[in-house]
Amino acid sequence: MPRVVVDVMLKPEILDPQGQAVQRALERLGFDRVTSVRQGKRFEIEIAEIAEPAGTRPGSAETATELARDMAAKLLANTVIEEFTVRIDAAEGAG
């Protein structure tokens, strides 16, 4: 069963107050080498394999990735302010 990971981050030009707050808190804790923090979301999605038409690799990475890309564009990310990346989880996926 492929597991895909979708990472959603605010576009670089959009203010990220959460990331900034984390950065300030890290500085207060003495982590003074930190120069920037951005905070985003990570989705781990398990996708069931399906019987696929002959000729394609069953449950192939491409298919799951495409499906995830579709989910991200429709729901997981708001592309007005966010961008996303999709990948098969190395730990479990066909990678």
Add this chain to the structure above:
Amino acid sequence: MPRVVVDVMLKPEILDPQGQAVQRALERLGFDRVTSVRQGKRFEIEIAEIAEPAGTRPGSAETATELARDMAAKLLANTVIEEFTVRIDAAEGAG
């Protein structure tokens, strides 16, 4: 300048209302092959290189990773309910 990524997810046995809500929404949108969704946080952290004592690789991946691990345990993750993974961002890090 190394960039580390810290992924923070709820421990598997902890209720994840966000992931559940996303999963149900995906189902309603017709993504019926999705069997599970977990939602977590992703931090992208830039760390400045420092002059290091002779003999260590400057700004080495190990150092940045260790630093990030420390940050995650102290602040980024609430280890009572969350777990984290740390890695150097392939795109920019020393890998």
Add this chain to the structure above:
Amino acid sequence: MTRIGVVTFPGSLDDRDAARAVRLAGGVPVPLWHRDTDLAGIEAIILPGGFSYGDYLRTGAIARFSPVMETVISAAGRGVPVLGICNGFQILCESHLLPGALTRNNHLHFICRDQRLRIESARTAWTTGYRPGAEIVIPVKNGEGRYVADPDTLARLDGDGLVVARYLEGNPNGSVADIAGITNPAGNVVGLMPHPEHAVDALTGPGTDGLGFFTSVLRGLVRA
């Protein structure tokens, strides 16, 4: 009597308050369920405040796919007045009926307070009852009310007079250009972060400054 639909999504909270405001303004509130797709006899629509679907993903992101929204989107296209308050505004942005997006407050806290606003446009279906430049006080209460949009969109909102209201005396959430509400070019769709429905009765709100949104639309519909 003019019938105004008030949509309830799972997790809507201020739906009964919006209905009360419609009633106090002289209209007939009609409850709509998020699965309803028939808006027969409904002359205007309110998407109320709350946390639809918990707002766990992004505010308004899941509600935007409710069956009722397709109908709302097509009604908006036909010029039916639509007011999105708080979560409703967020849903309107997620549905692309209004540009931009609403994001986490810059101070990262939920904030509930009485807020002074300036009405910037009295030309929308929901604000004709106000004098342009009028200052009103109504509650604001949100965790994700910081309006953002790209520079082109902002320039267009400004240039075309599409900003409906701005925050005065302190921006409660870091909203760009102090924007509290915007409208579409046709002026029938309005999104507003603060809550006019909680300022319709001096006993339970900071005053009655919010009533104008509801009387405006009712007067417009009667005239039409």
Add this chain to the structure above:
Amino acid sequence: MRDTVEIDTVEQAAASPKLPQPYAELGLAQDEYERIRTILGRRPTGCELAMYAVMWSEHCSYKSSKIHLRQFADKAPQSDALLVGIGENAGVVDIGQGWAVTFKIESHNHPSFVEPYQGAATGVGGIVRDILSMGARPVAVLDPLRFGPLDAPDTGRVLPGVVAGIGGYGNCLGLPTIGGEVGFDPSYAGNPLVNALCLGVLRRDAIKLAKASGPGNQVILYGAKTGRDGIGGVSVLASATFDSAGFGAGDGDGEGNGAGGRDLGGPAAKKPSVQVGDPFTEKTLIECSLELFERNLVAGIQDLGGAGLACATSELASAGTGGMRVWLDRVHLREPSMTPHEVLTSESQERMCAIVTPAEVPEFLAICEKWDVDAAIIGEVTGVSPAEAEAGGRLVISWHGEVVVDVPPRTVAHEGPVYARPFARPADQDAVVADAPSPGRLARPVSADELRSTLFRLAGSANLCAKTWVTAQYDRYVQGNTVLAQPADAGVIRVDESTGLGVAVSTDGNGRYTRLDPYAGAQLALAEAFRNVAATGARPLAVTNCLNFGSPEDPGVMWQFAEAVRGLADGCRALGIPVTGGNVSFYNQTGDVAILPTPIVGVLGVIDDVARRTRTGFGGVGDVVLLLGTTRDELGGSEWAYAVHGHLGGLPPAVDLAAERVLADLLAAGSREGLLSAAHDLSDGGLAQALVESCLAGSVGAHIALPGDLDPFVWLFAESAARAVVAVPAAAEQRFTKMCQARDFPVARLGVVGGDALDVQGQFSISLAELRSVHEATMPAQFG
């Protein structure tokens, strides 16, 4: 996989009487364990043992407090208003016109220390379900909170998390937060107090009870799916102890009862006691339940809280016909590998259990479907033979066809152990009381400058400063019925829009007073809440409480507890208002050091027309400011002694409940006749603090002249009880003063409202702007 797991069945239990069982690790004493064996006539199964252990824990059984709490019922004043009293999920009070309200406080102290956000959030969720289970719509929340010192590093972790958690959950449910408290003392540093009060409204003929009656009726579990949340949480079990105690299949004893978890990554990982709240699911659960109630589809209902299904099934059965059959494998699980005892004791949030007649099941399920609420029929009410009834009923629970529980539910739910724990006045009590804050002991401010700076110091102190940083994170407006909320003396909610009928609620508690004299301290908490409610113009009707104390095994703590309960029960009788319910939280301590004993008292009052409510803040310029009540040199346990000198000693202010009654009556009459433009009770910080708050709330100053018969310091900072400041329009002054005189109640003219400063003649004048900045800066300076 499941068939490879060995389940400890009743049959096996009967066949293996000698098997050693881990009762001690589960928190049961040996005699308690023996009693279970006697009740059952055999050893308990693993599931039964877990069930008794959790239900006989202090939290669920009240075994240490029961003998004291009885006084609340025994001494209860006669009240026609009380529809449901102590013992149900929450008390119900008749407020007239066919309306009733229900309210109750609960604590979530320990979970909030471990995980502040989720601990506080799930605390709100739990009390809301209690209120819902009475058949009521939850309409408001109040949150009494206590933390370690404001500037302690851990307070920086705990306080913002707790506040965000209460707001995050309450706001998302659409419940206005209308009051509460934020207090600080070093004794709470390792043990904050997070109490939450919920208020609900219902028609008086629509009360629901937690009863499973009518054989054949179905038991439906609805709401969230069941997961491994907080298993054993209420009996304060470390999960590692729970597991290594022989419940795992791998232990080689053949009695494995928890095999499924082993391969999931170790005991600690599999039984988290921290729970994550899901307010969206709770919101749909509320709306779904209210629709079920409205259609009359519910014959009995119980929320799931501590001890989960173990509690809900045994309590429902015990309070009803007595018989119930439960098929535990029908419970919808979040994690399929859960074992029966995990399912039975899981504390997964956002669940309810309803008793439904068979004919109404389809409609019930259809409404759940409408709200996207998960529902499963998990059991059935059964008849009991006379012998079974005599023994306490019969609850039979099976797991995939095997019986894992067969117990008399009354012995689980209602006939747990009861202890008369030893108590003794602490050895240091006399010394503490002897150390009174006399002028010789603590230096008092004398000059005008000293008085002025004392006022500043107190107005900006942690306990007395403005709490806007906290309360701005709470939605006060949602539901559109909030007539008064913080910083008003009490929250006021409109119940009936057409008639204006409403209720007022306030919570109060003072750990320092209670430390000095627990009997009086509890009464002072009661008196303050009573006075706060009266100040809004409402008539006090009923009481709830949350008793936060240290370990009951410490005789000194037990003495504090016993005295406080006695004081509260006597006080309620004297004030003529009954206790309707509450909560006890023991073991609040860091190491051996207990918190200040902190009974929190909630008082509910009724107001016939909320349009007549009296505001806290001064309004009309020229209104006359009057002080009602008697001021004495009472500074023991005061905010002044604490904030300026770090001192706690002497006796708290005298309690005069007869005077409190007269004062409340005056405040109600003043509101009814429209004589009062403002009223504010006096409490911590005395007259000075009350004037600061009244001026700031109304954004207007006052010209005050202190009467000459007492030291100005005593006038300004003493904390004598049974006092209030009121403002009356000049034209009404005489009439109101006459009302006071007719009741023989002391009234003194202090001055008039007006200007933009608090001006105390011959002493000092402080601009409102300066006052405001001192009063409001403290919390933002600490928390950003």
